[in-house]
Every structure is written in C-alpha cells, then in structure tokens.
Amino acid sequence: xxxxxxxxxxxxxxxxxxxxxxxxxxxxxxxxxxxxxxxxxxxxxxxxxxxxxxxxxxxxxxxxxxxxxxxxxxxxxxxxxxxxxxxxxxxxxxxxxxxxxxxxxxxxxxxxxxxxxxxxxxxxxxxxxxxxxxxxxxxxxxxxxxxxxxxxxxxxxxxxxxxxxxxxxxxxxxxxxxxxxxxxxxxxxxxxxxxxxxxxxxxxxxxxxxxxxxxxxxxxxxxxxxxxxxxxxxxxxxxxxxxxxxxxxxxxxxxxxxxxxxxxxxxxxxxxxxxxxxxxxxxxxxxxxxxxxxxxxxxxxxxxxxxxxxxxxxxxxxxxxxxxxxxxxxxxxxxxxxxxxxxxxxxxxxxxxxxxxxxxxxxxxxxxxxxxxxxxxxxxxxx
Amino acid sequence: xxxxxxxxxxxxxxxxxxxxxxxxxxxxxxxxxxxxxxxxxxxxxxxxxxxxxxxxxxxxxxxxxxxxxxxxxxxxxxxxxxxxxxxxxxxxxxxxxxxxxxxxxxxxxxxxxxxxxxxxxxxxxxxxxxxxxxxxxxxxxxxxxxxxxxxxxxxxxxxxxxxxxxxxxxxxxxxxxxxxxxxxxxxxxxxxxxxxxxxxxxxxxxxxxxxxxxxxxxxxxxxxxxxxxxxxxxxxxxxxxxxxxxxxxxxxxxxxxxxxxxxxxxxxxxxxxxxxxxxxxxxxxxxxxxxxxxxxxxxxxxxxxxxxxxxxxxxxxxxxxxxxxxxxxxxxxxxxxxxxxxxxxxxxxxxxxxxxxxxxxxxxxxxxxxxxxxxxxxxxxxx
Numbered sequence: 110x111x112x113x114x115x116x117x118x119x120x121x122x123x124x125x126x127x128x129x130x131x132x133x134x135x136x137x138x139x140x141x142x143x144x145x146x147x148x149x150x151x152x153x154x155x156x157x158x159x160x161x162x163x164x165x166x167x168x169x170x171x172x173x174x175x176x177x178x179x180x181x182x183x184x185x186x187x188x189x190x191x192x193x194x195x196x197x198x199x200x201x202x203x204x205x206x207x208x209x210x211x212x213x214x215x216x217x218x219x220x221x222x223x224x225x226x227x228x229x230x231x232x233x234x235x236x237x238x239x240x241x242x243x244x245x246x247x248x249x250x251x252x253x254x255x256x257x258x259x260x261x262x263x264x265x266x267x268x269x270x271x272x273x274x275x276x277x278x279x280x281x282x283x284x285x286x287x288x289x290x291x292x293x294x295x296x297x298x299x300x301x302x303x304x305x306x307x308x309x310x311x312x313x314x315x316x317x318x319x320x321x322x323x324x325x326x327x328x329x330x331x332x333x334x335x336x337x338x339x340x341x342x343x344x345x346x347x348x349x350x351x352x353x354x355x356x357x358x359x360x361x362x363x364x365x366x367x368x369x370x371x372x373x374x375x376x377x378x379x380x381x382x383x384x385x386x387x388x389x390x391x392x393x394x395x396x397x398x399x400x401x402x403x404x405x406x407x408x409x410x411x412x413x414x415x416x417x418x419x420x421x422x423x424x425x426x427x428x429x430x431x432x433x434x435x436x437x438x439x440x441x442x443x444x445x446x447x448x449x450x451x452x453x454x455x456x457x458x459x460x461x462x463x464x465x466x467x468x469x470x471x472x473x474x475x476x477x478x479x480x481x482x483x484x485x486x487x488x489x490x491x492x
Numbered sequence: 493x494x495x496x497x498x499x500x501x502x503x504x505x506x507x508x509x510x511x512x513x514x515x516x517x518x519x520x521x522x523x524x525x526x527x528x529x530x531x532x533x534x535x536x537x538x539x540x541x542x543x544x545x546x547x548x549x550x551x552x553x554x555x556x557x558x559x560x561x562x563x564x565x566x567x568x569x570x571x572x573x574x575x576x577x578x579x580x581x582x583x584x585x586x587x588x589x590x591x592x593x594x595x596x597x598x599x600x601x602x603x604x605x606x607x608x609x610x611x612x613x614x615x616x617x618x619x620x621x622x623x624x625x626x627x628x629x630x631x632x633x634x635x636x637x638x639x640x641x642x643x644x645x646x647x648x649x650x651x652x653x654x655x656x657x658x659x660x661x662x663x664x665x666x667x668x669x670x671x672x673x674x675x676x677x678x679x680x681x682x683x684x685x686x687x688x689x690x691x692x693x694x695x696x697x698x699x700x701x702x703x704x705x706x707x708x709x710x711x712x713x714x715x716x717x718x719x720x721x722x723x724x725x726x727x728x729x730x731x732x733x734x735x736x737x738x739x740x741x742x743x744x745x746x747x748x749x750x751x752x753x754x755x756x757x758x759x760x761x762x763x764x765x766x767x768x769x770x771x772x773x774x775x776x777x778x779x780x781x782x783x784x785x786x787x788x789x790x791x792x793x794x795x796x797x798x799x800x801x802x803x804x805x806x807x808x809x810x811x812x813x814x815x816x817x818x819x820x821x822x823x824x825x826x827x828x829x830x831x832x833x834x835x836x837x838x839x840x841x842x843x844x845x846x847x848x849x850x851x852x853x854x855x856x857x858x859x860x861x862x863x864x865x866x867x868x869x870x871x872x873x874x875x
Contacts, residue, residue, distance in 0.1 A: 136746075137746040138746075139746075235746075236746040236747075293737065294737070295728055295731070295732055296728070296731035296732045296734075296735045296736060296737065296752075296754050297723060297728040297731050297732075299737070299752050299754055299755070300719075300722075300723045300731065300754050300755075300758055301723060303719070303752075303754070303755045303758055303759075304716060304719045304720050304723065304758070306748065307712075307715070307716055307719065307759075307762075308691060308716055310748060311695075311712035311715075311716070312694075312696075313695075313696035329690075329694035332690070332694075333687060333690055333691055333694070333716070336683075336686070336687045336690065337687050337720065339683075340680060340683045340684060340687065345678055345679070345680040348678070348679035348680050348683065349678055349679045349680075351679075352679045353679060354676065354677070354679065354682070354785070361520075361783055363519075363520040363521075363522075363618075363619040363779075364619075365689065365693060365775065365779075368782075369679075369682050369686075369782065371679050371682055371683050371686070372682070372683075372686045375683055375686055375687070376686075376690075379690075392748065396746075396748075399751075399752065400744055402737070
C-alpha cells in the first residue's frame with residue numbers, strides 16, 4: 110500500500126463524538142441539559158495517562174487540527190505543529206482537539222436541534238464563554254480518563270482558554286501555553302468585533318438569526334466580517350509585501366470590480382468563509398472574545414489575584430507584528446504571573462506575519478515549542 | 493445688537509456657488525460639460541490678491557470649514573483653526589473652502605441631475621481623482637481672480653490635494669501644507685476602503701447605486717463604513733482611555749444590544765453619518781483615495797521625480813499615534829522632497845488622538861500652524 114501522506118503527518122483521521130447528559134450551567138445563567146462535542150485525537154494515551162495535550166481553537170477554528178480527513182484535502186489547521194517528529198510530537202503525546210460548544214463543525218451549537226422546540230437553536234442557542242468551554246473540556250477529559258493535562262495549548266481565543274484552564278482547574282493542567290493572546294480584549298478589539306457583528310446582523314438575509322428557516326444565509330455579512338478579520342490578522346507590512354498596490358489588470362478601471370490584488374484576496378477569503386461558517390456561531394464566538402476577562406470577578410479587577418491560584422507552568426508567546434493581540438497584551442499576562450510568583454517563560458517572536466503568525470511555521474517559534482515539549486516530563490512514551 | 497459668536501469666530505457664513513461651463517476632462521476619460529461648485533470664503537482678498545488660502549477637505553468633509561450657518565448650530569469642521577486671531581487668521585488671509593466635485597454637500601455629484609438623462613446621476617457620476625479636484629479648484633481660483641494661492645492646506649485626503657496642487661500647478665502655490673497624509677495608500681488602507689465599499693454595495697437597499705429611485709438609502713452599509721472608519725481614525729490607546737471596557741449597564745447582558753460603551757459610540761456615529769452622507773459619494777471618495785499616487789506616471793514610479801517640478805515650500809505634519817496615515821508615510825514625502833532638493837519643513841506631533849488629531853486643537857500642532865502662517869509673507873493685510 111502506498112502512503113499518500115508525509116512521514117511526519119498523523120495521516121488519515123476521523124472525528125469522534127461524545128454526548129454529555131446532566132445540566133451544564135453556563136455563565137449566562139442558561140442551562141444545557143444535553144450537548145455533544147466532536148473532537149479528534151492524535152497519538153496514544155500512555156499508561157500513566159500523563160501525556161495528554163489539549164488543543165483549544167480560535168474564533169473560526171474547529172477540531173480538525175492535524176492530519177487529513179481524505180487524501181488530497183488540506184490538512185488540519187495546526188498540522189505544521191502536530192505530528193510524529195513535529196514540535197508537538199504525537200509519538201510522545203496524546204493530543205485532543207475538540208470543536209467548542211456553540212461551534213458549527215459538529216459540536217452542539219446554533220445549527221443543532223433545540224430539544225425544547227424540535228427546531229434548530231439558531232439565535233436561541235445560549236451565549237457561551239471561555240469559562241463555559243473550559244467546563245465542557247474538563248468533562249471531555251473525564252470521559253477520556255485524563256485527570257491532568259500535560260499541557261493545554263491555544264493561540265488567540267485558544268490561548269484565552271489555556272489561561273482560563275490554569276485558573277479554573279489548577280490541578281488539572283501542568284503546562285499552559287498561551288500564544289498570541291490577551292488577558293482581555295482592548296477597546297479596539299471589541300470595536301472590530303462589533304463592526305463584524307453589525308455586518309452580519311444587518312444583512313437582509315439574517316432574519317434575526319432565523320435564516321435557516323428562510324433557506325438563506327447572511328453571506329454578505331459573514332463575508333464582510335471575514336474580510337475585516339483578515340485585515341487585522343495580518344500586519345500592514347506583510348500586506349504591503351504580499352499584495353502591494355498591484356493592479357489585477359495592470360491599470361485602473363474606474364469601476365467597483367476588483368482592481369487591486371488585495372481586493373481580490375479579501376473577496377475570495379470572505380466568500381469561501383461565508384460558505385463554510387455559520388453566522389450565529391460567529392456572533393457567539395466574538396461575544397466570547399469580548400467577555401473574556403478572568404480578572405473581572407476578583408477584588409480590584411486584579412489579574413494577579415486571578416492568577417494567584419494557578420499552579421501550571423506558563424509559556425507565553427507573542428509576535429512582534431501582531432497588532433490585534435500585540436506583545437504588550439502578552440506582557441500584561443507575564444507581569445501579572447510574575448507578580449503572583451507563578452512560573453512563566455515568555456518569548457516575543459520576530460515575525461512580519463501579524464496575528465496569523467501563531468498558525469504559521471515561523472522557525473524560531475516552532476523551535477521554542479519543540480524544545481518546550483521535549484523538556485516536558487512525562488512518565489513514559491505511550492509505545 | 494448682541495453677537496452670539498465668540499470674538500475669534502468668523503461668525504455667520506453663507507455658502508456661495510459657481511457654475512462652470514466647457515468640458516472638464518477627467519482622469520477616467522469621462523467628460524463633464526457642466527458642473528457647479530459650492531464653497532465658502534472667510535476674510536477678504538487683499539488688493540495684491542496674494543493672501544488667498546485654499547482649504548481642501550477630506551473623505552467626509554465639505555465646504556463648511558469655519559463659522560456658523562445658524563446661531564446655535566455646530567461650527568464648521570475646521571473652526572478651531574480658521575478665524576480672526578486663530579492660527580489661520582482671517583484678518584490676514586482670505587480663505588476659500590470648496591466642496592469637492594462628486595461630493596454630496598452642494599457641488600455637482602451623484603445627487604445632481606445628469607443632463608443626459610434628466611435623472612440624478614447616482615452611480616453614473618464619473619469617478620473623480622485628486623488630480624480632477626485640483627483642476628476644478630484651479631478653475632474656481634480663476635473665477636475668484638486668484639492667480640496664485642498663498643497656501644493650499646489639507647489633512648488626510650485634503651493633504652493629498654495640497655501635494656497634487658504643488659505638482660500640477662507649481663506656479664500657483666507658494667506653500668503646500670500636507671497634514672496627516674501619504675503619497676499613496678498602503679495595502680491596508682486600500683483593504684479597509686474595500687471593506688467599507690463592500691458594506692455599502694452589498695446593502696439590500698443599495699440597488700446598484702439607484703437607491704434614490706426606490707426611496708431608500710443603504711443606511712446599514714454606510715453605517716458600517718463609518719463605524720469602521722472611526723476605529724481607524726482613533727488610536728488604540730485613545731479608544732482605551734475614552735471608552736475602556738466600560739459596560740453601559742454595569743454588567744454583561746448576554747445579548748447583542750449595546751453592552752460596551754464603545755459599541756454605543758460606534759453605532760451612534762454610524763447612524764448619524766448614514767443620515768447625512770450620500771453612499772455614492774462615499775464610494776467615489778474612497779476610490780479617489782485608493783487611486784492617489786502622483787508618482788504613478790513618472791519613470792520608475794519615482795516620487796522624487798514627481799515632486800521635482802514643484803516650487804512651493806512644503807510643510808508636512810504627522811501625528812505619532814496616527815496608524816491610518818502613519819508618520820512613516822509622511823516621512824516618505826519628506827525624504828522624496830529632500831532628495832528632489834525641494835524646500836520642506838517637517839514636524840511629527842506627539843498626540844494620542846490618532847488620525848483624528850489633524851482636526852483637533854492639539855496645542856503644539858496649532859502653534860506650528862500659527863507660526864507658519866504668521867511667517868508667510870503677503871503684500872499687505874486686506875484691511
């Protein structure tokens with residue numbers, strides 16, 4: 110048999126599914142009696158069950174982090190990181206990657222049937238927070254027999270989940286890898302999210318979130334949200350280097366069709382996103398970002414106090430050209446951890462790729478992660 | 493009679509109007525046989541006609557730069573700069589402020605009647621460029637008997653017009669004040685404009701630009717464009733300082749109504765803009781920004797060569813926290829002018845207010861402009 114996959118790929122993977130019964134009380138006050146999570150795993154759990162790594166996805170991510178669902182398709186979104194011999198080495202670690210509650214890739218979310226109405230939830234799906242996700246991920250860990258993660262890892266909104274894990278379950282996380290994240294959004298971040306939400310909600314096809322019933326989707330709104338997102342995920346410099354002011358036809362056309370290459374790129378990104386992502390999920394995810402603030406309920410809104418109970422070792426990573434989650438935001442986390450006398454390493458990676466860097470194979474970044482995982486003690490390799 | 497206006501105000505002002513006949517050939521290849529410009533003037537032209545200053549407005553500006561149309565109303569958009577005793581002192585200078593061709597405040601534009609169809613132009617109004625505007629402003633100067641401007645002044649898109657004036661009519665501009673501008677947009681700038689255009693054009697009420705005929709306006713699209721604009725006009729720091737993460741109701745509501753103060757601000761700004769500004773004009777103005785590139789047609793796309801024929805003295809001003817037209821963009825103009833052996837002064841003003849700074853009474857900025865205008869020689873004061 111010929112193997113169509115590179116030797117450092119986890120190869121063909123299939124999503125798994127777990128159903129959870131018994132009430133889940135959400136931050137919003139709503140309760141879910143039943144929900145399902147879809148997830149993938151790569152590698153094997155060792156006998157001591159101490160080599161498990163949780164991957165937390167970002168705004169538009171899903172459970173398909175590594176490997177292939179079919180030969181010839183694109184691999185998972187963090188395939189450059191996860192695999193046999195890759196920085197997160199699946200010969201050594203058992204990697205678990207769920208789709209978050211409220212998502213649109215298979216876990217219970219707005220596209221699921223609401224048992225109370227026998228219709229899809231749509232806009233009636235409850236708001237979910239980073240804390241809620243951590244709760245559901247802990248239940249998933251229970252069913253997998255994982256008492257304590259070797260590491261919880263995430264970039265952007267995923268990094269927020271890693272941070273929240275260390276706060277909410279200090280004895281269930283040995284290492285928290287918080288990449289290209291922030292302890293809370295800036296006003297500008299919230300403002301961009303609000304524009305994206307407004308684009309979706311003002312789309313004539315949104316129908317108050319009940320677009321499924323009308324057989325349409327708010328594609329223009331989703332497209333706008335994604336176009337805007339892409340601008341903020343990339344640095345000004347990398348946009349200039351990649352697209353410049355190149356004209357697709359070599360000359361100005363004095364019209365509103367695509368003229369500059371950047372317009373073509375953004376429209377393509379927006380259109381393909383609108384075909385694959387659910388608008389209600391997008392709304393929920395942006396709200397979850399806005400709401401994240403682990404210091405909100407501690408005295409004096411003090412992040413140091415929020416982090417004081419964490420016992421994980423932290424690795425915080427930022428990227429020099431990331432202006433959506435700037436290095437200064439990562440340093441706020443680092444300073445709070447140091448002030449709280451926690452164990453933290455910090456690296457700011459030089460990269461021109463902006464916020465997107467966390468998804469890319471930036472050499473120093475991958476070397477840092479490789480070394481960090483190599484030095485992470487586990488009882489024994491699984492095989 | 494009591495005077496309701498401050499002593500350093502130009503007081504009550506009334507727009508004037510000029511009609512221009514004879515073909516205007518536009519950069520796009522289109523020709524306008526007839527057009528009108530609305531404008532305001534402040535101060536008096538002196539006998540030597542050498543004290544005239546042209547104000548060029550930015551994306552959403554108009555001819556009402558100073559004074560009041562009615563007592564109690566808000567003054568013009570640059571009222572803090574223009575008036576008796578203000579940095580641009582109307583006791584000394586004769587200030588002319590037109591609404592640009594293609595605008596929606598009275599000059600011929602998409603809202604005007606197309607003589608070819610006896611309907612409003614709407615989307616059939618031709619594209620206008622910065623060069624086209626300079627042509628129309630030169631014709632306006634002719635009718636006012638102004639052979640040479642003491643200064644042409646503008647911020648943002650207005651600064652681009654000041655630069656183009658110095659290139660196209662070197663002997664008709666003694667000073668070009670290029671504030672918070674750039675020699676061309678960056679890819680990121682174009683990308684933001686494209687998102688704004690897409691928001692307008694994908695609004696269900698846009699109707700291909702013929703919304704007037706349907707008795708509607710693409711208010712959601714315009715609102716989105718303006719919300720996005722406001723984010724980019726302000727710095728991250730000033731947004732944080734002004735709005736922070738303050739919750740309007742003091743708590744999370746887990747809903748899509750306004751929660752954070754910044755959301756309230758953006759929605760208000762967007763809604764009021766959608767009521768006062770024409771969508772087709774907005775589209776034209778953003779295209780004019782994207783197209784601006786005075787070096788486009790010179791050998792090797794060399795800005796130095798484009799500026800080599802200018803004989804004006806230049807004052808270039810940038811603001812430290814302006815990330816839409818960053819200081820680096822102003823420095824590109826300055827370096828090109830120096831390389832071309834032109835006369836240029838440059839000042840980078842420390843300000844937290846982002847791109848908006850050029851409209852604000854930033855003390856050092858106003859001191860620089862005051863001094864610059866005070867030292868500008870004119871034959872005699874008008875009175």
